[in-house]
Amino acid sequence: MLTLRQMRYFQALSETLHFGRAAKRLHISQPALSGQIAQMEEFFGTALFSRTSAGVALTSDGMMVGERVRSILAEVKELESLGDTGSALMGRRLRVGMIATVAPYLLPKLLPALSKEFPALECEIRESITERLVADLQSGEIDCAVVALPIGDADIETIPLFDDPFYLAVPAHEAVRLPNPVPASLLATERMILLEEGHCLRAQTMDVCRLADDHERAAFGATSLTTVLRMVAGGLGSTLIPAMAVEDENRSAGIAILAIEEPAPSRRLALAFRQTTVRLRDFRAFATVLCRAMGRDGPYLGQEGDPPRRTETSKAGKRGGDRSVAR
Numbered sequence: 347m348l349t350l351r352q353m354r355y356f357q358a359l360s361e362t363l364h365f366g367r368a369a370k371r372l373h374i375s376q377p378a379l380s381g382q383i384a385q386m387e388e389f390f391g392t393a394l395f396s397r398t399s400a401g402v403a404l405t406s407d408g409m410m411v412g413e414r415v416r417s418i419l420a421e422v423k424e425l426e427s428l429g430d431t432g433s434a435l436m437g438r439r440l441r442v443g444m445i446a447t448v449a450p451y452l453l454p455k456l457l458p459a460l461s462k463e464f465p466a467l468e469c470e471i472r473e474s475i476t477e478r479l480v481a482d483l484q485s486g487e488i489d490c491a492v493v494a495l496p497i498g499d500a501d502i503e504t505i506p507l508f509d510d511p512f513y514l515a516v517p518a519h520e521a522v523r524l525p526n527p528v529p530a531s532l533l534a535t536e537r538m539i540l541l542e543e544g545h546c547l548r549a550q551t552m553d554v555c556r557l558a559d560d561h562e563r564a565a566f567g568a569t570s571l572t573t574v575l576r577m578v579a580g581g582l583g584s585t586l587i588p589a590m591a592v593e594d595e596n597r598s599a600g601i602a603i604l605a606i607e608e609p610a611p612s613r614r615l616a617l618a619f620r621q622t623t624v625r626l627r628d629f630r631a632f633a634t635v636l637c638r639a640m641g642r643d644g645p646y647l648g649q650e651g652d653p654p655r656r657t658e659t660s661k662a663g664k665r666g667g668d669r670s671v672a673r
Contacts, residue, residue, distance in 0.1 A: 348389055350422065353415045355382045357485075359395065360412050363402045386411075416485055423486030424624060436464040436628050443472045443479040443491035447547045447571050448615065451590040452492065452640065459639035460632075476546050483620055490619040490629050492636070494546045497618060504616040505633045508642040511612040512554065512586045514604045515578050515595070521602035529607045530554075537583035539574050546613075547571070551586045554611040575601055588613060590640065617645070 358368040359379065369376040387394050394408035404412060444452065453471065460469055472479070472488055479491040480499050495504065514528050514536070524532065533555045541548040568574045572595075574585050579600030587595060587603060589612075596603050617633045619625075633645040 348386065350419075352382050352386045353419055355379055356386055356394070356411070356415055357419060359383060359402065360404055360408070360415075363404075365402065420484060420486035420620065421622060424620070424622060435631055436467050438466055439468045439470065440490070440628065440632065441470045441472070441488040442632075443474060443482055443488045443493075445476055445479065445491075445493055445546060446473050447541075447545065447588060448492050448494075448590070449473045450572075451588075451594055452636070455639040456636055459635050463635050464631075480618070483618060486620075489623075489625060490617050490632065492615060493618050494550070494613045495616050501621055502618050503621050504618045505629060506644070506646045507615045507617060507633060507637055508640070508644040509612045509614050510588045510590055511610045512550075512588060512606060513592055513610075514584060514606055515575060515587045515601050516584045516604065517578055517581045518600050518602045519581075520584075521604065524604060527605040527607040527610075530611065533586075533606070539568070539577050539583040539585045541571065541574060542569055547586070547588070550611075550613055554586060571595075586611075 355368070355372060355374075358371050359365065362368045362371065365376050365379055369379045372379065383395065390407065390411065392407045393405050394411055396403050396405055449471065457469065460467060472482065474482070476493050476497055479488065479493060480497055480502060482488045483491055483502060484499075492507070493504075494510075495506070497504075514524075514533065516524065516536075536555065538551055538555055540551055568577065571585075571587070571591060575587070575595055575598055577583065578585055579598060592603055595601070617629055617636070619629055623629070630645075637644040
């Protein structure tokens, strides 16, 4: 008989690919882990892991089992979360992921609003790149995530929040050479500083400015928007900055933030979650508080009972002349 314990042990080993590290994560002995994995392999009648001097790897059968195990454990975590929520709206705990270009500017306004609206709520925040947050959603490590659309995963659904226009940040001493607002056609002539691979703002900037990965203007990279803006202040180039960051970053020495001529490019933020969630009411409430805290119109909730939007159709803007982007 297959047990949840075995599946959890399997998942730990499939993620670490090391018996010692998996056992340490699970707070059990290595022989206990090996015994449970052996029982699983006996149950399935095949090897799930290959063991060589080079280490541990999933077999093809192990990969197939792993997909189902991740799905089952995510459902179990969803079910366990009901114990945190009870019948009250927003319950006691909400695990929220946020992309790195949102969290620093959203949290100072969102957390006090949540505390006032739902004083019993324990909100846990995880900041990461979109790909990691989607993986955490799928595994049940987080309940929902604030991301920029699209995210391209059919198993994830979204509540669109609001559009976040882009501005152009340039070295302060260079601002006089540009009109304000800046025509969108001039963006392709700027030497752009980009975030590292994996950050959705990097792809958005390249899309808006029509840059190629190997282009000279894409030569710089950083792990945070704050670091990018320090590079701008040092005269290394320009960058796009989302509207939600302007209030905080406009006080930074050495940079000037210029509006972009209408229709300005923008990103659409959304609250993402698993299709199978039992907490849609909570997510609708969370999205409403978030938009209110940011002083934005939104979210799009439709009528009570309407399903949320699928990620593949939730794109910002329109085709044609609209310069909004969704990444």
